[in-house]
Amino acid sequence: MTESKAVKDTAIDDQGIIKGIEQLSPEKIERVINQVLKSETGARLKTYVDTCVHCGLCSDGCHYFLAHDRDPKYSPAAKVKQTLWEIIRKKGKVTPEFIENAAVVAYTQCNLCKRCAMYCPFGLDIAYVMSVMRRICHKLGVVPLYIQDTAHSHSVTKNQMWIKDDEWVDTLMWQEEEAQDEVENLRIPLDKEGADVFYSVIGPEPKFRAQLIYQAAVIMNAAGENWTMPSMPGWDNSDMCMYTGDYEMMERLKKAHFEAAANLKVKKIVMGECGHAFRSVYDMGNRALGWKMPPLEVIHAIEYYNDLFVKEKIKIKKKFDRPVTLHDPCNIVRGRGLHEMSRNIVNATCKNFIEMTPNREHNYCCVAGGGVINCGPPFKNARVDSGKIKAEQLFAAKAKGAEVVIAPCHNCHGGLEDIIHHYGIDMELKFFGDIIYEILELPE
Amino acid sequence: MHSIYSFVTGPLAWLAFIVFIGGSAFRFYSLYSLARKKDALVFEYMNLKFALRSIGHWLTPFGTRNMNLNPAMTVVTFAFHICLFLVPLFVFAHVIMWKESFNISWFTLPGVLADLMTLVVIFSCGFFLYRRIMLPEVRYLTTAVDYLILFIVAAPFITGFWVYHQWAGFPTMTILHILSGEIMLVAIPFTKLFHMFLFPFTRGYMGSEFGSVRMAKDW
Numbered sequence: 001m002t003e004s005k006a007v008k009d010t011a012i013d014d015q016g017i018i019k020g021i022e023q024l025s026p027e028k029i030e031r032v033i034n035q036v037l038k039s040e041t042g043a044r045l046k047t048y049v050d051t052c053v054h055c056g057l058c059s060d061g062c063h064y065f066l067a068h069d070r071d072p073k074y075s076p077a078a079k080v081k082q083t084l085w086e087i088i089r090k091k092g093k094v095t096p097e098f099i100e101n102a103a104v105v106a107y108t109q110c111n112l113c114k115r116c117a118m119y120c121p122f123g124l125d126i127a128y129v130m131s132v133m134r135r136i137c138h139k140l141g142v143v144p145l146y147i148q149d150t151a152h153s154h155s156v157t158k159n160q161m162w163i164k165d166d167e168w169v170d171t172l173m174w175q176e177e178e179a180q181d182e183v184e185n186l187r188i189p190l191d192k193e194g195a196d197v198f199y200s201v202i203g204p205e206p207k208f209r210a211q212l213i214y215q216a217a218v219i220m221n222a223a224g225e226n227w228t229m230p231s232m233p234g235w236d237n238s239d240m241c242m243y244t245g246d247y248e249m250m251e252r253l254k255k256a257h258f259e260a261a262a263n264l265k266v267k268k269i270v271m272g273e274c275g276h277a278f279r280s281v282y283d284m285g286n287r288a289l290g291w292k293m294p295p296l297e298v299i300h301a302i303e304y305y306n307d308l309f310v311k312e313k314i315k316i317k318k319k320f321d322r323p324v325t326l327h328d329p330c331n332i333v334r335g336r337g338l339h340e341m342s343r344n345i346v347n348a349t350c351k352n353f354i355e356m357t358p359n360r361e362h363n364y365c366c367v368a369g370g371g372v373i374n375c376g377p378p379f380k381n382a383r384v385d386s387g388k389i390k391a392e393q394l395f396a397a398k399a400k401g402a403e404v405v406i407a408p409c410h411n412c413h414g415g416l417e418d419i420i421h422h423y424g425i426d427m428e429l430k431f432f433g434d435i436i437y438e439i440l441e442l443p444e
Numbered sequence: 445m446h447s448i449y450s451f452v453t454g455p456l457a458w459l460a461f462i463v464f465i466g467g468s469a470f471r472f473y474s475l476y477s478l479a480r481k482k483d484a485l486v487f488e489y490m491n492l493k494f495a496l497r498s499i500g501h502w503l504t505p506f507g508t509r510n511m512n513l514n515p516a517m518t519v520v521t522f523a524f525h526i527c528l529f530l531v532p533l534f535v536f537a538h539v540i541m542w543k544e545s546f547n548i549s550w551f552t553l554p555g556v557l558a559d560l561m562t563l564v565v566i567f568s569c570g571f572f573l574y575r576r577i578m579l580p581e582v583r584y585l586t587t588a589v590d591y592l593i594l595f596i597v598a599a600p601f602i603t604g605f606w607v608y609h610q611w612a613g614f615p616t617m618t619i620l621h622i623l624s625g626e627i628m629l630v631a632i633p634f635t636k637l638f639h640m641f642l643f644p645f646t647r648g649y650m651g652s653e654f655g656s657v658r659m660a661k662d663w
Binding site (some may be wrong): 041043044048050052053054055056057065070071072073077078119121123124287292293333334336337339358360362 | 479489502510580581586587590638648650654659661663
């Protein structure tokens with residue numbers, strides 16, 4: 001390969017970034033950057049930037065780099081070069097054009113998946129450096145429009161999808177009613193004090209995938225669970241503010257979520273099959289609020305389902321008989337080590353399991369994570385192109401016979417759906433909840 | 445010539461060691477106090493067991509997936525770093541100087557072995573240079589300083605090899621050898637060569653995060 005391509009391949013078409021850039025002056029850029037660097041970063045950022053010896057070994061850790069035929073500008077360290085190296089070297093004296101490219105890199109060319117931290121010999125956390133860049137962009141008002149809209153929704157409604165309070169309760173009651181056709185007397189208990197399980201979901205579930213709430217209710221019911229869902233804001237565990245760099249809002253959201261559970265005096269929070277929400281509750285939001293670990297026990301749906309099978313709380317009619325493969329989402333595998341539990345569930349529910357490679361901690365990201373899919377249509381083509389290596393991985397699993405991809409994360413679903421469609425892979429996507437619901441033996 | 449020799453082996457050597465030790469201590473202190481002030485979480489999450497677990501994997505040849513993906517780099521990196529440390533500490537001519545100056549001495553490497561190990565370092569520097577120029581992902585990241593650092597590291601070994609074999613002009617080369625060694629020492633605290641001291645901390649912190657929070661491997 002000869003010299004790398006120009007940093008900017010095509011003009012971006014994102015009004016959030018374009019309008020944001022128009023309002024910048026070099027003075028404002030310098031002031032905001034130094035404010036963030038001085039008050040919000042310290043030895044960690046300094047060490048990460050100073051220690052990097054420019055060896056390029058992080059490159060193989062990045063699915064963008066691999067998907068773009070090893071184009072050097074997509075290597076993790078190259079993304080630091082296009083953002084914080086220059087910013088620190090020039091002490092914040094960078095141009096609006098520089099910020100424009102830095103925003104595109106930080107928001108749409110990095111899924112914050114932390115895979116590269118497992119490839120850098122020094123364990124430098126490039127996802128953290130990209131988060132600092134996003135924080136600067138947020139403070140400069142240069143954020144992709146679509147993800148900023150979800151952040152606005154969070155600010156106004158405390159949920160990601162502009163769902164009004166009555167619509168939320170209405171959706172739960174609607175799903176309850178639907179499910180009662182199948183299971184008589186099934187309830188989705190609202191605001192039940194002292195319940196064992198507080199079930200929280202992400203905003204897109206009631207908005208687009210209400211059947212997941214239905215399925216969860218059927219599973220909880222079959223397990224005889226003492227559970228509840230909150231009727232008030234705090235029900236949405238998702239968090240796009242974490243990804244735009246709006247950490248003040250991230251803290252408010254996480255506080256609302258924890259408090260909704262604490263007010264109901266529940267034993268633990270069980271979260272739906274979502275990765276980024278788990279990152280927000282277990283990794284970033286709780287720490288921003290000053291909790292070393294979450295103040296309440298928080299478990300992901302995978303842990304919950306695994307427990308149901310280990311304790312034999314639910315029974316299945318027969319195993320799911322189409323061959324499946326499993327996608328390990330970044331935020332709950334590199335974020336919480338749930339890969340072996342996922343496999344326990346697959347083995348308990350499916351007849352024929354085909355591993356995709358690489359897997360577990362080394363699995364490739366779906367390219368949707370880190371808020372990249374939430375940056376919306378202006379970046380969709382670039383995102384799907386960056387899924388080439390993921391597509392090859394799926395094709396390989398398909399060649400071994402896999403027909404169904406289990407992806408226990410909403411963002412992964414969105415990303416994989418686009419990849420499967422674009423590359424014509426023709427595989428079906430499912431959540432664990434879909435599979436368990438399908439084969440569940442309903443109690444008498 | 446003799447007075448230059450006395451100067452580079454005397455006051456300049458002292459200066460080099462003082463700057464090396466003092467500079468390193470200063471960098472450590474300033475990073476530590478900045479971390480105390482701004483990165484309290486590093487101390488909260490640092491976990492000795494998981495830090496050592498991660499460091500152990502990354503100090504074991506082919507102990508990580510990435511090392512297996514880049515076998516040539518793995519072999520060269522390990523050989524390079526081992527020789528880089530052992531040769532200056534245990535080469536006979538250096539130990540003799542410690543003996544003469546401070547009357548302390550220790551184990552020395554056989555001449556042939558030290559010679560071979562020196563060649564390993566020089567060859568490795570050549571390999572790193574080749575990577576920097578030939579691999580697009582490395583070239584993209586490379587700055588002039590990276591070449592300079594590579595040269596600073598290679599120089600004491602090239603000159604040392606020359607001196608050991610007493611090739612033409614070796615008295616001048618001896619002085620260049622000593623000077624280049626001193627330059628390298630002085631460069632350590634103020635350049636990316638400082639990674640030799642930061643490695644356990646950066647790797648250890650990532651290992652701690654992965655071990656105790658993320659409950660996943662980081663290798």
